[in-house]
Amino acid sequence: MRITQHPILTFERGKEINFTFNGQPMKGYEGETIAAALHAAGVKVLAKSLEKHRPRGFYCAIGNCASCQMVVDGEPNVRTCITLLREGMAVETQEGKGTIK
Amino acid sequence: MKNKADIVIIGAGMSGCSIAYNLAVRGAKNIVVLEKSFICSGSTGACGAGFRMQWGTEMNCRMSKFSTEFFEHANDILEYDGDIELRQSGYLMIADTEKELTQFRKNIEVQHACGIPSRMMSLEEAKELVPHLNTDILSGAAYCQKDGFLNPHKTTDAFYKAAKRLGVEFYTFTEVTGIKVEHGRIVGVETNKGYIETPIVVNAANAWSQGIAKMVGVELPLYSERHQILVTEPVEHMQDPMVMAFNLNLYVQQTPHGSFIMGRSDSGEPRDLRRTSSWHFLEEMAKTIDNVLPLIGKLRVIRQWAGLYNMSPDRQPIYDKVEGVEGFYVAVGFSGHGFMFGPVTGTVMSEMILGMEPTIDASRLKLSRFAEGNLFTEPSVV
Ligand SMILES: Cc1cc2nc3c(=O)[nH]c(=O)nc-3n(C[C@H](O)[C@H](O)[C@H](O)COP(=O)(O)OP(=O)(O)OC[C@H]3O[C@@H](n4cnc5c(N)ncnc54)[C@H](O)[C@@H]3O)c2cc1C
Ligand code: FES
Numbered sequence: 108m109r110i111t112q113h114p115i116l117t118f119e120r121g122k123e124i125n126f127t128f129n130g131q132p133m134k135g136y137e138g139e140t141i142a143a144a145l146h147a148a149g150v151k152v153l154a155k156s157l158e159k160h161r162p163r164g165f166y167c168a169i170g171n172c173a174s175c176q177m178v179v180d181g182e183p184n185v186r187t188c189i190t191l192l193r194e195g196m197a198v199e200t201q202e203g204k205g206t207i208k
Numbered sequence: 209m210k211n212k213a214d215i216v217i218i219g220a221g222m223s224g225c226s227i228a229y230n231l232a233v234r235g236a237k238n239i240v241v242l243e244k245s246f247i248c249s250g251s252t253g254a255c256g257a258g259f260r261m262q263w264g265t266e267m268n269c270r271m272s273k274f275s276t277e278f279f280e281h282a283n284d285i286l287e288y289d290g291d292i293e294l295r296q297s298g299y300l301m302i303a304d305t306e307k308e309l310t311q312f313r314k315n316i317e318v319q320h321a322c323g324i325p326s327r328m329m330s331l332e333e334a335k336e337l338v339p340h341l342n343t344d345i346l347s348g349a350a351y352c353q354k355d356g357f358l359n360p361h362k363t364t365d366a367f368y369k370a371a372k373r374l375g376v377e378f379y380t381f382t383e384v385t386g387i388k389v390e391h392g393r394i395v396g397v398e399t400n401k402g403y404i405e406t407p408i409v410v411n412a413a414n415a416w417s418q419g420i421a422k423m424v425g426v427e428l429p430l431y432s433e434r435h436q437i438l439v440t441e442p443v444e445h446m447q448d449p450m451v452m453a454f455n456l457n458l459y460v461q462q463t464p465h466g467s468f469i470m471g472r473s474d475s476g477e478p479r480d481l482r483r484t485s486s487w488h489f490l491e492e493m494a495k496t497i498d499n500v501l502p503l504i505g506k507l508r509v510i511r512q513w514a515g516l517y518n519m520s521p522d523r524q525p526i527y528d529k530v531e532g533v534e535g536f537y538v539a540v541g542f543s544g545h546g547f548m549f550g551p552v553t554g555t556v557m558s559e560m561i562l563g564m565e566p567t568i569d570a571s572r573l574k575l576s577r578f579a580e581g582n583l584f585t586e587p588s589v590v
Contacts, residue, residue: 173441184441184508204466206444207506 109147126196141187141198142175177201209379209401214238216397216406218384218420221252222547223539224412225367226554232374234558239376244383248364251414254515256459256471258450259548260299260355261324264315264587267572269322271552274568278551288366292358293464298449299355303348304456311587312350326352338447340503357450357461360547387423394535410537415516417540424533429578430541431519434477436489438512442466458496468504472496483514517544522583527556528575
């Protein structure tokens with residue numbers, strides 16, 4: 108599902124762009140967040156809980172809960188709900204707490 | 209609440225809980241600990257959790273060795289149902305001046321004489337140990353594998369529970385508001401929950417200890433000072449030792465959980481009982497970490513907080529029985545290293561109160577040293 112109407116926000120959808128999710132080619136739009144693009148593509152599990160590895164998905168959507176953290180272009184703990192999609196991004200599910208390089 | 213006790217301890221931080229346990233384990237009865245807030249609500253719960261044996265005086269080396277050996281077995285000795293999370297993953301002391309390096313070398317001689325396994329470390333080796341360390345700005349390092357950190361909340365909890373099992377009574381949210389003295393002797397303690405008759409009071413109120421001493425007309429030569437600290441988001445394990453620098457002014461450790469805890473000193477901090485946080489600290493800490501351990505600068509800060517150091521003129525604690533007020537004891541003035549000295553504090557104070565032969569010689573830490581101008585100078589304090 109892609110949100111198109113919202114009581115207080117407007118969505119300016121830009122041009123279609125390509126990115127990858129765990130190596131798989133995906134499409135999204137300029138101007139939307141990574142999590143929004145994944146959600147629209149039917150990807151519901153964004154992360155795994157640290158101890159019991161249970162699925163974690165889109166939750167607060169405002170960058171406060173860490174439920175959507177993924178590895179983006181090699182950088183861990185990126186909050187995909189507030190990070191805008193860019194052409195050619197490599198988005199991956201994060202294993203564990205992430206390693207900074 | 210009891211209205212009569214043999215010994216009343218004021219403050220349930222690391223010091224108060226360790227004193228209570230050590231008294232009880234040596235057979236003392238009728239001990240009451242009064243805490244104005246909750247257990248570990250003072251500096252102990254706000255601290256950086258580090259312990260080290262890399263000191264520059266023989267006394268501090270001996271004391272910290274005693275503490276370290278206690279921590280190594282604390283889960284068993286205190287029969288703790290949890291884990292104090294001791295990590296002996298080392299302290300890497302870094303220097304950026306020749307002067308500091310010379311001091312490190314001198315300190316290590318003292319440490320070796322006390323059987324402490326510390327050593328100088330080359331910058332190449334330091335870089336291997338902590339790959340994200342910016343060795344370009346450093347002149348050298350010293351290291352002791354047996355130093356490290358442990359969880360202050362759990363460690364205090366371990367002492368608290370062991371003391372409780374031995375019959376010590378703890379009253380939280382009970383604030384001491386006055387101390388009654390008759391004919392130069394302590395006779396009781398006034399609290400917001402009622403009066404307790406007692407011949408002995410132990411002041412373990414750290415930053416608040418000056419106020420407690422005033423209740424019996426004693427001026428302690430101490431001031432309290434804010435120190436700030438922060439914690440980052442967790443990442444996979446990447447740093448073993450506590451990294452500490454005097455001149456570059458920082459300490460930083462990665463907790464078992466994966467978050468980094470870091471702090472620094474600032475001579476501009478208020479000298480009162482404020483425990484608020486400042487932007488200034490956040491900015492200075494960020495600059496420091498970007499300079500010394502740049503990679504960690506990428507992490508997001510989760511939270512920052514502040515605690516209080518209780519500073520003495522020579523940056524050393526006071527363990528004493530106060531002259532002129534019979535029954536008044538102080539274990540105060542830890543100047544930022546009272547957590548790691550906790551096991552020593554309990555041992556020294558309990559033996560002093562019970563008139564037992566001292567296990568550790570702490571006679572250099574008497575209150576009278578200040579009036580006599582006989583200060584104890586430790587070169588390696590933050
Ligand atoms: C940011 C920071 C980092 C630090 N890092 C380290 C470190 O890495 N290693 C180390 O060894 N030390 C460290 N310290 C120092 C260490 O925290 C203290 O020296 C130590 O915790 C003191 O323990 P305490 O039990 O004496 O005091 P506290 O833990 O402060 O306990 C005193 C208690 O007395 C209570 N109290 C006060 N007034 C009253 C009253 N009127 N009635 C009843 N109760 C009262 C308070 O509520 C408090 O709980 C650090 C301190 C800070 C602030
Ligand atoms: S969904 Fe909560 S931080 Fe992204």
